[in-house]
Amino acid sequence: MTQRPNQRVLTGITTTGTLHLGNYVGAIRPAIAASREAGVESFFFMADYHALIKCDDPERINRSRLEIAATWLAAGLDTSRVTFYRQSDIPEIPELTWLLTCVTSKGQMNRAHAYKAATDANAAAGEDLDAGVTMGLYSYPILMAADILMFNAHRVPVGRDQVQHIEMARDVAQRFNHLFGQGKEFFVLPEANVEEDVALLPGLDGRKMSKSYDNSIPLFEGGAKGLKEAIARIVTDSKLPGEPKDPEGQALVTIYDAFATAAQREKFRADLRAGLAWGEAKQQLFDLIEAEIAPLRSRYESLMAHPERIEATLMEGAAKARAIAAPLLAELRQAVGLRSFAARVEAPAPVKAAKAALPVFKQYREADGLFYFKLNGADGHLLLQSQGFAGGREAGQWVARLKREGAAALAEAPLHVAEGVAAADVAAALAALQAAEAA
Numbered sequence: 001m002t003q004r005p006n007q008r009v010l011t012g013i014t015t016t017g018t019l020h021l022g023n024y025v026g027a028i029r030p031a032i033a034a035s036r037e038a039g040v041e042s043f044f045f046m047a048d049y050h051a052l053i054k055c056d057d058p059e060r061i062n063r064s065r066l067e068i069a070a071t072w073l074a075a076g077l078d079t080s081r082v083t084f085y086r087q088s089d090i091p092e093i094p095e096l097t098w099l100l101t102c103v104t105s106k107g108q109m110n111r112a113h114a115y116k117a118a119t120d121a122n123a124a125a126g127e128d129l130d131a132g133v134t135m136g137l138y139s140y141p142i143l144m145a146a147d148i149l150m151f152n153a154h155r156v157p158v159g160r161d162q163v164q165h166i167e168m169a170r171d172v173a174q175r176f177n178h179l180f181g182q183g184k185e186f187f188v189l190p191e192a193n194v195e196e197d198v199a200l201l202p203g204l205d206g207r208k209m210s211k212s213y214d215n216s217i218p219l220f221e222g223g224a225k226g227l228k229e230a231i232a233r234i235v236t237d238s239k240l241p242g243e244p245k246d247p248e249g250q251a252l253v254t255i256y257d258a259f260a261t262a263a264q265r266e267k268f269r270a271d272l273r274a275g276l277a278w279g280e281a282k283q284q285l286f287d288l289i290e291a292e293i294a295p296l297r298s299r300y301e302s303l304m305a306h307p308e309r310i311e312a313t314l315m316e317g318a319a320k321a322r323a324i325a326a327p328l329l330a331e332l333r334q335a336v337g338l339r340s341f342a343a344r345v346e347a348p349a350p351v352k353a354a355k356a357a358l359p360v361f362k363q364y365r366e367a368d369g370l371f372y373f374k375l376n377g378a379d380g381h382l383l384l385q386s387q388g389f390a391g392g393r394e395a396g397q398w399v400a401r402l403k404r405e406g407a408a409a410l411a412e413a414p415l416h417v418a419e420g421v422a423a424a425d426v427a428a429a430l431a432a433l434q435a436a437e438a439a
C-alpha cells in the first residue's frame with residue numbers, strides 16, 4: 001500500500017518520574033526516527049494533565065516535565081519538523097475534552113482498563129469499588145481522545161496497554177461526527193500503531209524494564225557512573241570466566257542488541273559462547289551504550305542548565321499546535337450550538353418544521369358577476385366547488401358554516417364534489433379544518 005501524504009503521527013508521554021533506558025529504546029528513539037520520514041507530520045507532547053491524575057506532588061510534576069522535554073530535545077528531536085508541546089499549554093484540549101465527555105457513554109468508561117484494574121483491586125481487598133478512584137482516572141481516556149482528535153492524528157504509536165484507549169477515541173470521534181457533523185467528518189478516526197519489532201527492553205532482573213519493578217537502568221541520571229553501576233547489577237547466570245555461555249535469553253544480550261549493529265551482535269554472541277567473562281561482557285555493554293548516550297547526555301545537561309530555552313522552544317511548539325487546534329475547536333463550538341449572538345454570518349437557522357398543511361377555502365368572483373367558493377386539498381387539488389351566489393356575503397357564510405360544522409353541513413350546502421374525489425377525502429379535509437378552527 002502506498003502511504004497517503006502527510007500522515008499525522010501523534011504521541012504523548014505522561015510526565016511522571018524520570019526516563020530510563022527502556023523509554024529511550026522503546027519510545028523516544030523510534031519516534032524521533034519516524035519523525036524524519038518523508039510524508040509524516042509528527043506531534044509529540046508532554047501529557048502533563050495526565051500526570052496530575054497519578055501524582056499530587058507539584059515539584060515532581062514540574063521536574064518531570066522539564067526533564068522529559070530536555071530528554072526529547074537532547075535525543076535529537078527536530079522541532080522545526082515536529083510539533084512539540086506541553087498538553088497543558090493548549091487550552092483547546094480540555095475544552096474539547098468536555099465536548100467529548102458529553103457524548104461518551106459512562107458504560108464504556110466503566111470498561112476502561114485503568115479504571116477496571118482499580119475497581120478489581122478494590123473488590124479483591126473488600127473495599128468500596130470506587131475507593132481511591134478520582135474522576136480524573138475515570139475520565140482519563142476522554143482526555144486522551146481529545147489529545148488525539150484535536151490534531152486529527154492518523155496514527156498513534158503506543159504500547160499495547162494503550163490500544164483500548166485508541167479504540168475509545170475512535171468510538172467517541174465517530175459518535176461526535178455522527179451527532180454534529182451533518183455529513184462532515186470533523187475527526188479522523190485514529191489507528192493505534194503497536195511497534196511489534198521494537199524490543200521491549202528487559203530490566204536488570206530480566207523482566208520488562210519498568211520503574212514499578214525497580215529494575216531500570218537510568219538514561220541520564222547519575223551520569224556515566226550511574227550507567228556503569230546499573231549495568232554491573234544486571235543479573236546473569238553464574239558461569240565462570242572461560243566457561244562457554246549461552247547468550248540466548250540473557251537480559252544483558254538483549255540490551256546489547258538494542259544498541260548494536262548486526263555484526264556487533266554476532267561477535268558478542270560468539271565471544272560469549274567462547275567463554276567471555278560476564279564482567280568483561282558488561283564492560284563491552286557499557287562502552288557500547290555510552291558511545292550512543294554520552295553526546296545526548298552532554299546536550300541534556302546543557303539544556304537542563306537553561307530551562308528558559310526549553311520554555312521558549314515549548315512555547316513555539318504550543319503556538320504551532322494552537323494554530324491547528326483553535327480553528328477546529330471554533331468549528332466544533334459552532335457545531336454543538338455554542339455560537340456568538342452577534343455573529344453577522346449566522347449558521348443557517350434550522351428550517352422550522354413546516355406547519356402541517358391544511359386544506360383551504362378560496363372565495364372569488366367570476367366573469368359572470370357571481371360569487372363562488374371552492375375547497376382545495378392540502379396538496380392543492382380541487383375537492384369542492386360551490387354554485388354561484390349573487391352576493392359575496394352569502395358565499396362567505398357558507399364557508400364559515402362548513403368550517404364550523406364540517407361534513408354535517410355538506411348535504412345542505414349548494415355545492416358539488418369535484419370529479420373523481422372520494423367523499424371520504426372531502427370529509428377528512430373538512431374535519432381537519434374543523435379541528436384547526438376549534439384550536
Ligand code: TRP
Binds near residue numbers: 050
Ligand atoms: N496515556 C499514555 C501513556 O500513559 C500517554 C498519552 C496521553 C498519550 N495522551 C496520549 C499517548 C495521546 C498517545 C496519544 O502512555
